Structure formats: structure tokens, C-alpha cells
Amino acid sequence: MGKRSSRDIRSESRLDVLHALLSAGTSTRGELAQVTGLSIATVATIVQELRGEGLVADAGSSALGAGRPTTMLRVNGDRGRILGIDVAETYVRAIVFDAALEQVGSVEVPMDESLPSVGSVTESIVRAVDTALSETGVDRAHVLGAGVALPGLISAEESADAVAPRWAARNVEVLHRLRERIGLPLVVENPLKAIATAELWFGRGRTASSMVIANLGTGVGAGIVLEGKILRGATHSAGEWGHAVLVLDGRSCRCGRLGCVEAYVGAPGIQQTLREIAPDHELARVPQREFIDGLARTHRESGGDPVVEEVLERTAHYLGVALGDLASIIDPEVMMLTGWTAWALGDDLVDPTKAELQRRAPAGATTGVELGVSTVRGSSVAIGMATLAFERFLGDVGLSTTRLPLAL
Amino acid sequence: MGKRSSRDIRSESRLDVLHALLSAGTSTRGELAQVTGLSIATVATIVQELRGEGLVADAGSSALGAGRPTTMLRVNGDRGRILGIDVAETYVRAIVFDAALEQVGSVEVPMDESLPSVGSVTESIVRAVDTALSETGVDRAHVLGAGVALPGLISAEESADAVAPRWAARNVEVLHRLRERIGLPLVVENPLKAIATAELWFGRGRTASSMVIANLGTGVGAGIVLEGKILRGATHSAGEWGHAVLVLDGRSCRCGRLGCVEAYVGAPGIQQTLREIAPDHELARVPQREFIDGLARTHRESGGDPVVEEVLERTAHYLGVALGDLASIIDPEVMMLTGWTAWALGDDLVDPTKAELQRRAPAGATTGVELGVSTVRGSSVAIGMATLAFERFLGDVGLSTTRLPLAL
Structure with a gap:
């Protein structure tokens, strides 16, 4: 029933301090106490523990008013390196971060197969990590950990246990093989948990306590x-909103x-909407990313294109209704859009979607919900996985009692 | 960010012990330690606190083997009375419970208006409580508390604040008037939170840690x-799955x-499905409850009625898909159906719905989800509200630090 000991609470306080320091860049003990709501004494103890592990270092001192100078603190990036690995459907991206x-x-390493096997996924990951x-000239001994985001799309043939949920069975097998091939501490998560983690540490989650982060790309989730915690679900599959x-x-x-929601607001779904309106449109058959960029460009051009306007309108309708369902069920404080479709279309999509969401608001539930595009850019999946590895x-x-279910 | 102190944890342990004792009827300290996972010393301390408040009493002793007899404990029902009040769309039911x-x-007091006002709802509640x-011959001084479940259907005219979510504004106003009229400690919640509480204390929630309880009646939610806690939502509106x-x-x-889901699996929605198939059917225009009972009766008769079979089939399709959406997003361990439609149709609805849910299972998420009809019968809303008042x-x-948002 989710019992927590005082050890969990101490561990949470440490994460909060580190979290606040990462967000701020540099900070004093007093500022950290203010941001985290912990006492200055507690912050001082935690800072001492984190310094003991080389995770926090001095960042000079600041003279405030007439008093004696206050020591500025920063997270010590040189403590080590962390890998965040985004296993997407057509590529594997490995990003090296400092501490x-x-x-x-x-x-980025391409993956050619449309339905990759356990073996080919493993090989691509190994190659991306090695490269x-x-x-970056990083010694393996200097790597604190690696986090791998695996989508639920690896083919079943090589699965060790076809009865268990596909995601878990497949990924346990990939993890098993990775453990043999990569000499690094590993964590595995699905990309939805990774983007939630990124938003929690570096985006809107720094101040909101309940939120939904809708990822719009080829897939949707x-x-x-x-309450500041990622919903994992009983079989580790929460958030499959795209289906x-x-x-x-x-x-x-x-x-x-x-x-499914994905068939309407995933990039190929949006393109299908265009084909339903105008089968011979110049954007009807171009590759996905080119299609989304084309929509955005055409919409912003003076004059515009009635077909593109109709596509955006219908997509906002679909997306508003689908987000409204999430809002009805979860009732979050904040909803953020992320993923390359959201970044490319931005407010051109957000504004009409917001209007649709308000119209759909059931019994006032979503009247006040905040909708925006995430400020965490680049690869939020890789950033999130590096954070989980950290x-x-x-x-x-x-320093923490965080339990990650598929960790080695 | 949902911080909890060690005081919260002690308070949670007390609730766990009381919870375990309520479930068991009678129990020993050793058994309570086993069920709750607490140490015998902790259980003994908590039992002493609960006895101090007159909430726990001896229930004789049991001689186990050759050792000295062990004291049996029970919750002391005579400690006081608790009211659970279910404000439905056509009636107010007040149930008196012991401790x-x-x-x-x-x-049960009828409510005639189809869209009751703040004033008429208040009057009906006051009358139900007084009666x-x-x-039952209970003195007001002996009542420990009253819990009132208010649905989101009170008309807007008398609302104090039309901008705030309807539920909160309306119910705060009802609560305000009730406080003047009833001299009892009150809590107000929406019926979805009440049924979740009932399931948590007296149903499947005693052992499952994550679950969805789908309420099927006139309305749906x-x-x-x-993790053993009810999801309330940022505006107190989580679980509006019916919309x-x-x-x-x-x-x-x-x-x-x-x-909306409710337009298909609420009782009037199911009747509309029948009217779409056979507008002149004998069940097409009868009152809701009679309609649902008629469906159940006809289905169980030998020979049967192809129209009724078609209605049940389509309803299972609608319900399976709609529950599948909840499963995809929340990924719970258990899904329970409750409400008078679920009780009347029972396995006749559950079995085909389960089949539909399995077919819909996204990426294995719901393969293992348990689906059943709740064993909490009678008025689970009133039971849940009495529990919240307790x-x-x-x-x-x-004895507890539970915070209820709309408590007086």
C-alpha cells in the first residue's frame, strides 16, 4: 500500500536539494532551503553529504549586503558522465551528459528495420554507446550510468516470455543482452516515463505537482x-493514451x-487527414517530418492554403477531444505538449486545441487546466533517461532510495 | 510535492490497524501485525491509543495451543453513530451506521425536480437526516459525523461563484447551508470518491493497491x-470517465x-441502443431501472430475445472499449464494476465486456487486468461517505492526519 519510511523522506529531501540546485545553476544554502521548504540545517547536512560524494562543489561566494560572504554552490559536472539513450523506431540516439x-x-545510429528484433536493437544501442x-573521449570508468528508453515495438519472435506483457518481456531480454555487452550500470524505461522525468526535473514539473505530458511524434503517448511522482502503472504501461x-x-x-488517438494525431494520422481532404495535395505523400514542417510553413505563409487550414482545424478538434479525455480522467493541473510535431506546429496547434479543450470541459474539470508546449527541447527522452540513470x-x-523496476 | 512527515506515517499506521480490524471483525494484536506489516509493538501502541478513544474493545479471548489465552479485539460499534448520505438525482438516502x-x-427521501437547486437539495438532505x-432513536450528541455525497448536477442559478468549477462552487454552497441546518461535523465528497473509499475499505481494495471502480447507473464515472490512495485531481474532478x-x-x-461514454453505457444510453435496434420494443419506453431489470430477466429466460442479446452485445462492446481506455491510461491492477446496472446485469455483462477488453488490450497493458463486479453492495456511496466521515x-x-478538502 505504498508505505514510506523516514529513510524515504530523507532520500526525497536529498533529491529535492539536488533538483533545486540543477534548476538554479548556482545557489546558496539559504536559497535552497527556501525553494525546497526544508530547514537551513537540513539543507546544510544534505549539501555536506552531496559534497562528500563529489556531486556538489563551490561556485565562488557572493557578498550580500554588509554580512559576510555566502558560499555559492553548484552541481559538480565533472563528477562523471551519464548516457541517455533514445531508442526510437528508426534510429538510436545516445547523448553524453556531464553530472x-x-x-x-x-x-545517432540509424535502424533500418521497420519492426526491429531484440538482437538488432541491442546491436544498435551498443554501437551508439561505443561511438x-x-x-567524446570519455573513459567507461568515468560513466556513472546509462539510461535506455525502449518503446514497446520490438518484435515478439525473440521474446523470452510471450505471456507477460510485451513491453516487459522484450525489454527484459534487451536489458539482459545489454548487460553482457556494455560494462555500465543500466536503467531501462519506456519513453513516456522518460519525457515525464525530463519535464519533472527541467520543465513545468519544477513547480506543478500534477501534470500530463502528451508526446506527439510518429507515435503518441x-x-x-x-503529486510529483510518475505514474508507472501495475504492468508498467500507464500513459498509453495514444491507444x-x-x-x-x-x-x-x-x-x-x-x-486510436494515435491514428488521428500521430504525424502519419495527421497526414491521413490531409489525404482524406485532398488526396493529390503536394504534402500528401512526403515523409513525415517534411510533412509536419510543410504544414507549419504553409500555415505561416501569407495567403495560406485552405487544405492546410482544414487539416490544422480537424487536428485541433481531434487533439482537443483526446486531451479532454485525459483531463476528465486525471484532472491534472497542467498539460504540456512535447515531441517534434508539437515543436514544429507550436502555438498554431496549441491555440485552437486549447479552445477545443475548453469547449469539451466536462463539469468544469478542465476550465482552469493550463495547456502549453514543453520548454524541454532537444531530446527530452534522452534527457529523461540520463536523469533516471543519475x-x-x-x-x-x-543518497537515494529511488527504486527503478527494470534496473540492473 | 506531496511531502509526508513521520506524523503522517504514524497516522497511516493507525488507519491501517483500524481498517484491518474492521475487515476481520475480530482479531488479535498478532494477526493485526501480520496483516498490516507493522511490528507487534507498534500494533500494541496503536491499539492502546484506539482503546483510549473507546474505538476498540475486547471481544473475549482465544486459547491458542498450550500458551496463555490471547485477547481478541473488535471495533467498538457503540462508540457512536455515523451518517452516510447519498444525494442521487431522484432521491436522498441517509444511512445510519454504528462506529x-x-x-x-x-x-430515503424523494427529490422531484429534474435539476435540483441548492435550496431543494439542502432541504432534502436535512429531512433525510432528521428522519x-x-x-433509529439516535441522539445528535452521539453522532460522530456525517458524510454527504453530492453529484455535480445542482443547477447553477444559486451558485456563489460561477467561474470556479461547478462542482466545487455548488457543493461549497450546499455545505455552507447544511452547516447552519445540521449540528453535526460534516464532510462532502463527490460520489466517485465515495465508491472508491467503500471499495478501498470493504471491497477489492483491501488487497489491491491500484484499481479503477467504474460506477454504472443513470450516470457513469x-x-x-x-497506491492505496484515491486520486482526487487538481480541481477535485478526477474520474469523470463518463464524460x-x-x-x-x-x-x-x-x-x-x-x-460521451455515459451516453452509451449509462442506463438511458443502453435504452437508447435498444431503441436504435427496435424502436417499438416493449422495453423501449419503460423507466430506467425497470428497463435494466427487464434486460437481465429476458436474457436469462430460455429462448431469449435477439433484440436484448444485440443490446447486451453492443453494450459490452462500448463498455469494453471505454474500460480499455481507462486501462491504457491508468494501467490498474484491478477494475471493478459497481452501481445498480452492474449489479442487475452482473456476469451477463462482465463476461462479454472482459472479452472485448482483452481484444482491445494495447501492447499487453490490460492482458492481466482483473475485471469483476464489486462485492460492496447496498449503497456503496453511503458506505463510502460514512467511512470518510469516520x-x-x-x-x-x-488519531489521523487525513485531510479532506471540503470538510467543515
Whole structure:
């Protein structure tokens, strides 16, 4: 029933201090106490523990008024390196971060297969990690951990246990193989939990306590944060909003079922909307990213294109209704859009979606919900996974009791 | 960010012990330690505190083996009375419970108006409470508390603040008037939170840590329990699954929007399905409850009725898809159906719905989800509200730190 000991609370306080320091860049003990709501004495103790592990360092001192100078603190980026690995459907991206979670280097390895096997996924990850480390000149011994985000799309053939939920079975197998191939402490999560973590540490989650982060790309899903914690779900599959139904018995979804949210607001779904309106439009057959960029560009051009306007209008309708469902069920404080579709279309999509969401508001539930585009850019999946690997490292050195279910 | 102190943890342990004792009826300190996972010393301390408040009493002793006899404990029902009040759309039911949450008496007062005002709702509640107390011969001074479940259907005219979410504004106003009229400690919640509480204390929630309780009656909604705690939502409106969209731009819902889940699986929605199939059917125009009972009876008769079979089949399709959406987003361990439609149709609805839910399972998420009909019968709303009032009382006497947002 989710019992927590005072040890958990101490560990949470440590994460809060580190979290606040990462957000601020540099900070004093007093400021950290103010931001975290902890006492100055507690903050001082925690800072001492974090310094003991080399995670926090001095960043000079600031003379405030007439008093004696106050020591500024920062997270010590040189404490080590952390890898965040985004395994997408067509590529593997490995990003090297320092211990202050600043990006040091990035590598992308393509994956050709449309439904990658456990073996090919493993090989691509290994190659991405090796290349990233050698290109940035990082010694393996200096890596604090690696976090790998695995989507639920690895083929079933090589699964060790076809009865267990696909995600868990497949990813346990990939993790098993990675453990043999990469000599690094690993954590594995699904991309939805990764983007939620990124938003929690570096985005709107720094101040909001409950939020939904809707990821719009080829696939669609939602990271859910409640009381500052990521909702994982009983089988580790919470947030599969992309496969909730928007239109009963509607469009075929690539998951094999009908009418899913993803089939309407995933990039290929938006393109299908355009094809339904104008099958011969110049954007009807171009690749996904080119299509989304084309929509954004055409919409912003003077004159515009009635087909593109109709596509954006229908998409805002679909998205507003689908987000309204999440709002009705979860009732979050904040909803953030993320992913490359959201970044490309931005407010051109957010404003009409917000209007639709307000119209749909059930019994006032979403009247006050805040909707925006996430400020966490770049690869929020890789950033989130590096953060999870960092949390895991903190656990290893006794600074946190965070339990990650699929950690090695 | 949901910080909890060690005081919260002690308070949670007290609730756990009381909870375990209520479930068991009678129990020993050793058994309570086993069930709650607390040490025997902690249980002994808590039992002493609860005895100090007259909430726990001896229930004889049991001689186990050759050792000295062990004291059996029970919750002391005579400690006082608790009222659970279910404000439905056509009636107010007030149930009197003893402090062991056993039902002592029940009164139902009809409400005629189709869209009751703040004033008429208040009057009906006052009348139900007065009648229930006088019929059971209970002195007001002996009542530990009253819990009132208010649905979001009170008309807006008398609302103090039309900008705030309707639920909160209306119910605060009702609460305000009740406080003047009833001299009892009050808590107010919405019915979804009440049924979740009932399931948590007396149903499947005693052992499951995450669950969704789908309430099927005239209206439709879901209580959501995560890690043993009820999800309330940022504006106190979580679980409004009945107004999530099942069919984009589909049937008109009484909430004013289109295609809501409730318009398909609420009792009037199921009847509309029958009218779509056979407008002149004998069940097409009968009152709601008679309609649902008629469906159940006809289905169980030998021979059967193809129209009724078609209605049940389509309803299972609608319900399976709509529950599948909840499962995709929340990923609970258990889903329970409750409410009079679920009780009347029982397994006749559950079995085909389960099949539909399995077919819809996204990426294995719901493969293992348990679906059943709640064993909490009678008025789970009133039981849940009495339980919330009891928790509130425990807070008043310093035994719990549970915070109820709309408590007086």
C-alpha cells in the first residue's frame, strides 16, 4: 500500500536539494532551503553529504549586503558522465551528459528495420554507446550510468516470455543482452516515463505537482505525473493514451485496432487527414517530418492554403477531444505538449486545441487546466533517461532510495 | 510535492490497524501485525491509543495451543453513530451506521425536480437526516459525523461563484447551508470518491493497491485508486470517465456535448441502443431501472430475445472499449464494476465486456487486468461517505492526519 519510511523522506529531501540546485545553476544554502521548504540545517547536512560524494562543489561566494560572504554552490559536472539513450523506431540516439546534466556530445545510429528484433536493437544501442563514448573521449570508468528508453515495438519472435506483457518481456531480454555487452550500470524505461522525468526535473514539473505530458511524434503517448511522482502503472504501461479510442471503430491503427488517438494525431494520422481532404495535395505523400514542417510553413505563409487550414482545424478538434479525455480522467493541473510535431506546429496547434479543450470541459474539470508546449527541447527522452540513470547512481552511493523496476 | 512527515506515517499506521480490524471483525494484536506489516509493538501502541478513544474493545479471548489465552479485539460499534448520505438525482438516502460501520437504519427521501437547486437539495438532505436519526432513536450528541455525497448536477442559478468549477462552487454552497441546518461535523465528497473509499475499505481494495471502480447507473464515472490512495485531481474532478469521448461527434450527452461514454453505457444510453435496434420494443419506453431489470430477466429466460442479446452485445462492446481506455491510461491492477446496472446485469455483462477488453488490450497493458463486479453492495456511496466521515472523526480526536478538502 505504498508505505514510506523516514529513510524515504530523507532520500526525497536529498533529491529535492539536488533538483533545486540543477534548476538554479548556482545557489546558496539559504536559497535552497527556501525553494525546497526544508530547514537551513537540513539543507546544510544534505549539501555536506552531496559534497562528500563529489556531486556538489563551490561556485565562488557572493557578498550580500554588509554580512559576510555566502558560499555559492553548484552541481559538480565533472563528477562523471551519464548516457541517455533514445531508442526510437528508426534510429538510436545516445547523448553524453556531464553530472550536472549538461549535454557533452551526441551520436545517432540509424535502424533500418521497420519492426526491429531484440538482437538488432541491442546491436544498435551498443554501437551508439561505443561511438558516443569514443567521440567524446570519455573513459567507461568515468560513466556513472546509462539510461535506455525502449518503446514497446520490438518484435515478439525473440521474446523470452510471450505471456507477460510485451513491453516487459522484450525489454527484459534487451536489458539482459545489454548487460553482457556494455560494462555500465543500466536503467531501462519506456519513453513516456522518460519525457515525464525530463519535464519533472527541467520543465513545468519544477513547480506543478500534477501534470500530463502528451508526446506527439510518429507515435503518441502521455507521461503522467501525480503529486510529483510518475505514474508507472501495475504492468508498467500507464500513459498509453495514444491507444485509447477517439473514434469507435474508426481508422485502422498500426497497433492492429481501430480508432486510436494515435491514428488521428500521430504525424502519419495527421497526414491521413490531409489525404482524406485532398488526396493529390503536394504534402500528401512526403515523409513525415517534411510533412509536419510543410504544414507549419504553409500555415505561416501569407495567403495560406485552405487544405492546410482544414487539416490544422480537424487536428485541433481531434487533439482537443483526446486531451479532454485525459483531463476528465486525471484532472491534472497542467498539460504540456512535447515531441517534434508539437515543436514544429507550436502555438498554431496549441491555440485552437486549447479552445477545443475548453469547449469539451466536462463539469468544469478542465476550465482552469493550463495547456502549453514543453520548454524541454532537444531530446527530452534522452534527457529523461540520463536523469533516471543519475537517480539510480544516487541510490548506488546511498543518497537515494529511488527504486527503478527494470534496473540492473 | 506531496511531502509526508513521520506524523503522517504514524497516522497511516493507525488507519491501517483500524481498517484491518474492521475487515476481520475480530482479531488479535498478532494477526493485526501480520496483516498490516507493522511490528507487534507498534500494533500494541496503536491499539492502546484506539482503546483510549473507546474505538476498540475486547471481544473475549482465544486459547491458542498450550500458551496463555490471547485477547481478541473488535471495533467498538457503540462508540457512536455515523451518517452516510447519498444525494442521487431522484432521491436522498441517509444511512445510519454504528462506529464499526455496520448499518443501523436507512431512510430515503424523494427529490422531484429534474435539476435540483441548492435550496431543494439542502432541504432534502436535512429531512433525510432528521428522519433517519428519529427513526433509529439516535441522539445528535452521539453522532460522530456525517458524510454527504453530492453529484455535480445542482443547477447553477444559486451558485456563489460561477467561474470556479461547478462542482466545487455548488457543493461549497450546499455545505455552507447544511452547516447552519445540521449540528453535526460534516464532510462532502463527490460520489466517485465515495465508491472508491467503500471499495478501498470493504471491497477489492483491501488487497489491491491500484484499481479503477467504474460506477454504472443513470450516470457513469470512475473512482481511481493509486497506491492505496484515491486520486482526487487538481480541481477535485478526477474520474469523470463518463464524460470522456467514446464516439467522436456521436450521441448527444445530457452534459451538452457529443459522444460521451455515459451516453452509451449509462442506463438511458443502453435504452437508447435498444431503441436504435427496435424502436417499438416493449422495453423501449419503460423507466430506467425497470428497463435494466427487464434486460437481465429476458436474457436469462430460455429462448431469449435477439433484440436484448444485440443490446447486451453492443453494450459490452462500448463498455469494453471505454474500460480499455481507462486501462491504457491508468494501467490498474484491478477494475471493478459497481452501481445498480452492474449489479442487475452482473456476469451477463462482465463476461462479454472482459472479452472485448482483452481484444482491445494495447501492447499487453490490460492482458492481466482483473475485471469483476464489486462485492460492496447496498449503497456503496453511503458506505463510502460514512467511512470518510469516520476518517474525519479520527482526525478530530488526533488519531489521523487525513485531510479532506471540503470538510467543515
